[in-house]
Amino acid sequence: MQILVPIDGSDCSFRALEFATEFARRYEASLHVVHITDAETDATDDIADRARELLAEAGIEDQPEVSTDVELTFRPANRVGEGILELVEERGYDHVVMGHHGSGAVERAILGSAAHTVIEEEAVPVTIVP
Template sequence: MKILAPIDGSDCSIRAVEFAVELAVRFDAELHVVHFSDSETDATDIVLDRARDAIAGTDLDSEPELSLLELDVVPGNQVGKEILRLVRERDVDHVVMGHHGSGTIERAILGSAAETVVRDESVPVTVVP
């Protein structure tokens, strides 16, 4: 089993990584943690460090893949499409991601990236508040 946990550095995305770790341990799964950004900066390093901290000291059998994927632009719906691309490329079985409301009423429940992934219905998704 392969689990993908996209992160944006928010508290809810770090909680999602913690949940993804528990899921990976329980099902002896391979964990992929990914952050999308338009460039690598100190801020992206902080996001990845927060994810490493959430993973440190857990009972994972193998070191999770932790990566930064650079995009030219990173609006939420584009990130959602990139997550779905990774699902297909890496043959992911489950996505675990955080959400926080932003913008329109439709996105008050799910962030636009989470909304894009959930609506696609091609992979099971656990959304962590």
């Protein structure tokens, strides 16, 4: 089994990564971490560093990937969700584990939700960690 864990730097995305490390260990699965952004910054480096630490603590050998997508300017969460789905299709992931902020209806209507986009497509089993 191959598990994809998209992270955005939020606490819930790192809780999802912690959950995924245990899930991967328990089911002897491979795990891949990705951060999708419109530009690499110091914050991007910090997110990748924190992910590396969590992976090292769990004894998992993976280097977080930073995927730069310059089309994130309009409804960025939906575009991130689409990027996750593209990775699932291109690389054949069997499962996605991701965090969700629990945003309200107004925020979701304006910004969208990456988790909602991935779940709605029904392309792969998804575990959502609050």
